[in-house]
Amino acid sequence: MDNEILKCRLxxxxxxxxxxxxxxxxxxxxxxxxxxxxxxxxxPLAEDVMQEVFIKLLQSPPSSHIKNPRAWxxxxxxxxxxxxxxxxxxxxxxxxMKSLEPSLEDTIGMRLDVETAMRLLPLxxxxxxxxxxxxxxxxxxxxxxxxxxxxxxxxxxxxxxxRLRSYFNGGAI
Numbered sequence: 001m002d003n004e005i006l007k008c009r010l011x012x013x014x015x016x017x018x019x020x021x022x023x024x025x026x027x028x029x030x031x032x033x034x035x036x037x038x039x040x041x042x043x044p045l046a047e048d049v050m051q052e053v054f055i056k057l058l059q060s061p062p063s064s065h066i067k068n069p070r071a072w073x074x075x076x077x078x079x080x081x082x083x084x085x086x087x088x089x090x091x092x093x094x095x096x097m098k099s100l101e102p103s104l105e106d107t108i109g110m111r112l113d114v115e116t117a118m119r120l121l122p123l124x125x126x127x128x129x130x131x132x133x134x135x136x137x138x139x140x141x142x143x144x145x146x147x148x149x150x151x152x153x154x155x156x157x158x159x160x161x162x163r164l165r166s167y168f169n170g171g172a173i
Contacts, residue, residue: 001027013061031135039081117167125160
């Protein structure tokens with residue numbers, strides 16, 4: 001769903017059209033959940049945060065003056081996920097942003113391998129990769145969502161892709 005269609009749906013929600021909300025939810029629930037999950041790595045909590053994002057969207061949808069409503073939704077998702085992460089661990093160290101070594105179960109199937117590799121990335125790199133690959137955002141939009149300079153976003157993305165490539169070639173991240 002491009003931004004113009006999304007703006008029309010949000011205007012419809014402002015007028016009380018629940019069907020427009022359903023369309024947005026069905027279109028964005030998977031990428032929103034993915035972004036949240038990659039920050040929290042807790043399925044039930046990620047589902048709760050995703051629901052919170054859509055409740056906020058339903059209760060107070062942005063007005064049509066917002067330039068990029070898709071980015072606005074993902075920024076809410078990111079911020080709520082980070083807030084929840086901080087609640088569970090008030091101090092986010094670089095060790096907190098990496099997961100434990102992958103278990104034997106994690107080696108089953110390519111999808112689990114990718115998820116395992118993503119868990120090993122620092123949170124900021126994982127976010128950038130997820131926003132670009134899973135949510136389809138351009139790097140400039142990612143810079144706006146994360147409040148990180150564009151050059152830094154590009155550098156972190158390249159660094160993360162290099163780490164993932166190294167991991168899949170048998171090296172460490």
